[in-house]
Amino acid sequence: MSRPRLTIGTFGEITTRCRPSRRIEARARYRDWDGVTRLVQASGDTAAAATHALKAKCVDRNLIAPSAGSLTADSPFPDLVEYWLEDIELEDRLATATRQLYERDMRTLVLPVFKDLTLREIGVARCDQFLKRLAKDSSSKAKHARVVLRLALALAVRHEVLLRNPVDHVARLHRDVRIPDAFTSEEITAIRAAITYWEAGRDVSGPKPDGQLGAIVEVMLGTSARIGEVLAIRRSDIDLSVPSVRITGTIVSPKSEPTTRQEHPKSARSRRTIQLPGFAAHAVQRRLKQLDTIDPEALLFCSRGGTPLTTNNVRRQLLHVMGLVSIEGVTPHKFRRTVVTTINESAGVELASQLLGHTDPAITIKHYIRRNETLDPTTAGLLEGAFG
Structure with a gap:
C-alpha cells in the first residue's frame, strides 16, 4: 500500500x-x-x-520558499543588489539618471553596511538601527538609503525569497521641517540688474556672455518650469501668436554619457502648455532672433554648436554672476518656488499646483510655497466687535 x-x-x-x-x-x-x-x-x-x-x-x-532563480534566503546581500540592478535595467521604466542615482545610493550608502549579511539576517531591527544612525549624519542620505533598500528587498519578497519587507516596518524617519523660501520683488530686481551688468561685458573674467542667461531666468520666472525643462524648449514648442510655450521634455546628463534632450519631462503630468507673460515672451522673441536656424527641432537655448546646455553649467554661471555682486542663495529651483508662491497668494494653491505640473497640491504646499505669516486683518475687527 x-x-x-x-x-x-x-x-x-x-x-x-x-x-x-x-x-x-x-x-x-x-x-x-x-x-x-x-x-x-x-x-x-x-x-x-x-x-x-x-x-x-x-x-x-x-x-522561506526558494525562488525561481538562484537567490535564496541564505544568499549574500550583494547578490540581491546585482539581481535588483539587472531587474531595473530589464524593466526599463526608470530614466537613466534615476537608475544611476539608485545605483550610487545603493553602493555608497547601503552596500558597505550590509555586504557581509545574508538576506535571512536582514530584519526590521537591523534596518531600523541602520537608518537611524544614518539620519544622525544626514536625513537626506537616510531617506535615499531607505528608498533603495526597500526596493531591493521588495524584489526579494516578490520572488518569494523573503516573506516580508523589513523596511516596511521601520520607524518613520523624522527630519527638520524646511520652510520653502522665495525671492522678494526687490531681490528679483537686483538679480536682473546683476545679470544685465554681466551681459553688458563689465566682467572681464571668463568667456564673453552670449545673452542666454538673462533669457533663461526670464523664462523660468514666466513659466515656473524646471531648469532642465527650460533648456529643453524647442522652436516647435513655442507659439508666439498666443504667446505660449509647451513643456514636453527635459535635459539629462547621464554619467559617462553626452548631455541630451529627453523626450518627456519629469512626469506625465509635467507635460503642459503655459501662456507666457509679456516679459518672458519678449525674452523668447529676442532669443529666437539670435538663432541661426529655422529647424523646428532646434533648441531655444544651446551652445554655439547647437548642442544642449547642461543644467550644471547654467547653475555655475548663475553662481558666478551673483558672486560678482555678493548676492547669495540664488538657484534655478528658487525661481520656481518664487513663481508658485506668487500665484498662490493671488489665485490659490490649485492654480499654483497646475502650473508646476503636480498631481497633488499637498506637494506644492509642502515644498514650494513660502508661508505668509501675516493673517487676514479681518480678525481684528471681528474680535473688537465681540470683546471691545
Whole structure:
C-alpha cells in the first residue's frame, strides 16, 4: 500500500532513534516547495528535544520558499543588489539618471553596511538601527538609503525569497521641517540688474556672455518650469501668436554619457502648455532672433554648436554672476518656488499646483510655497466687535 502524498510544505510521521553517540535523532519525510519529498532529520539530548528541533527545521523550510532563480534566503546581500540592478535595467521604466542615482545610493550608502549579511539576517531591527544612525549624519542620505533598500528587498519578497519587507516596518524617519523660501520683488530686481551688468561685458573674467542667461531666468520666472525643462524648449514648442510655450521634455546628463534632450519631462503630468507673460515672451522673441536656424527641432537655448546646455553649467554661471555682486542663495529651483508662491497668494494653491505640473497640491504646499505669516486683518475687527 503506497503512502499518502504530502502537500507542499508539510512533513509526514516523525520517528526517533538513538545514535551511537547516545543523542536521539528524529526523522520525517518533508515535501519541499519544488514538490520533491526529502528526508529531514535533527537530533537532541532527548526524544522530545529532537522532535522539537525537527519541527523547527521544517517550519523554517516552510516559511522561506526558494525562488525561481538562484537567490535564496541564505544568499549574500550583494547578490540581491546585482539581481535588483539587472531587474531595473530589464524593466526599463526608470530614466537613466534615476537608475544611476539608485545605483550610487545603493553602493555608497547601503552596500558597505550590509555586504557581509545574508538576506535571512536582514530584519526590521537591523534596518531600523541602520537608518537611524544614518539620519544622525544626514536625513537626506537616510531617506535615499531607505528608498533603495526597500526596493531591493521588495524584489526579494516578490520572488518569494523573503516573506516580508523589513523596511516596511521601520520607524518613520523624522527630519527638520524646511520652510520653502522665495525671492522678494526687490531681490528679483537686483538679480536682473546683476545679470544685465554681466551681459553688458563689465566682467572681464571668463568667456564673453552670449545673452542666454538673462533669457533663461526670464523664462523660468514666466513659466515656473524646471531648469532642465527650460533648456529643453524647442522652436516647435513655442507659439508666439498666443504667446505660449509647451513643456514636453527635459535635459539629462547621464554619467559617462553626452548631455541630451529627453523626450518627456519629469512626469506625465509635467507635460503642459503655459501662456507666457509679456516679459518672458519678449525674452523668447529676442532669443529666437539670435538663432541661426529655422529647424523646428532646434533648441531655444544651446551652445554655439547647437548642442544642449547642461543644467550644471547654467547653475555655475548663475553662481558666478551673483558672486560678482555678493548676492547669495540664488538657484534655478528658487525661481520656481518664487513663481508658485506668487500665484498662490493671488489665485490659490490649485492654480499654483497646475502650473508646476503636480498631481497633488499637498506637494506644492509642502515644498514650494513660502508661508505668509501675516493673517487676514479681518480678525481684528471681528474680535473688537465681540470683546471691545
